[in-house]
Amino acid sequence: MRPISNNIYLTVINSQAQPPPMPIQDPPKLSFKQRQLQFREKAILDVVNRLLAQKGFDLMTMDEVAAEVGIAKASLYKHFGSKEELAAASMTRLIEQTIEVATSLSESLCALDKLKSIVRWAIQTHLGGTMPLLPSTRSTIQHALLAYPPYMDKLSLLTEHLGRWIGEAQDLGQLSRTLPGEVILYTIFARSCDPVADFLKMGGAFSDAEIVDLLIRTCFDGMTG
Amino acid sequence: MRPISNNIYLTVINSQAQPPPMPIQDPPKLSFKQRQLQFREKAILDVVNRLLAQKGFDLMTMDEVAAEVGIAKASLYKHFGSKEELAAASMTRLIEQTIEVATSLSESLCALDKLKSIVRWAIQTHLGGTMPLLPSTRSTIQHALLAYPPYMDKLSLLTEHLGRWIGEAQDLGQLSRTLPGEVILYTIFARSCDPVADFLKMGGAFSDAEIVDLLIRTCFDGMTG
DNA sequence: GTCTATAAACCGATAGAC
């Protein structure tokens, strides 16, 4: 597969395996103050994540974030330098969570089932109201994300995972060998934030579980089957 | 197929055929002033359509619209009462154009090919930079659109067209008979504004024609084939 | 005099500073 040029997903599909950027070392004991800071940071990001999912970046206000966390607006700026950085941190954590889900998948699953599991988790998260709409070239945050190395690093890592599974699934004939890897990758990303889920939920005719199954089915098997 | 509750698409899939809401009468001679107004209105909507496609509703400003049209901001309000109404009018025209494309399709095409033709046209429009991202439950305009009868009427009309073809294609076994009609309909809508097209274009590895083919293929046939 | 386009003013909201 051809390496593709830089883009928002910083795709490294099927690139040569890279050494992990840095060895993971569990952080040594933090002082009480540090833990308190970390705790509040988590609370902030929880709120931001939900607001991003519900209203998107432009409609989310810093006043609102501060109010929902229960702290002063100025305190927000102690943790995050700007609204963009705040959103970028939240998105980075989302990618981290996705990577955790990916690495925790049973090794006994085949590549295709691993990919489906990721999409399943993403759609469930979406239906739960905590999945920001990641991929849009029109969004204000895209530029901030591109300029935020932690996000790009984590995205590379995730893409590496998914790219490996996509290649495996193609080798096994589970996914079309004639479909470019990035088309599969982007389609998986897109379906994970698919507005179709929202509209089906609004329609009220299907349970969440049914919606997940329908979306995974149309995503992987199409509509002609 | 089960009728589904009201939602943004006001689905009338497979509903009984309804008489057209009103007979179309070509408007009799317009005065010079009226025609001039109509001409400028078209120019405004052209700009709005492009800006909606490029930046979305929230990031589009009335200053920008006025500047690009080449008129004063206040003049915009002679034509459209608010920013929401302006966007709604633009979206309504887009649906009208889609209906025109649909009705102009050759009768010799089978139902499935008609559906594919519509998606093909939509993705081409998208790649051309004049396709606003219609379906998102998070968007500000959705409420305005729901409250704008001309849009809802046109959308019903379009949905009726597509719903009929979906039913035909299912009867012919061209589309899965076990897939709910609204899932197919929404998927078609979603794929028509798919961000995947943008990312593939940004990647630079594919021509527009290739992107269109890849998206139609994954949409209808999935990725496992 | 009337009608139209526009510049300028208005005002609420919001990011960020003190």
Add this chain to the structure above:
DNA sequence: GTCTATCGGTTTATAGAC
């Protein structure tokens, strides 16, 4: 917790054309 500068949607008053 308050303050300020800015931005953007909306309104109003004015200048100019017919």
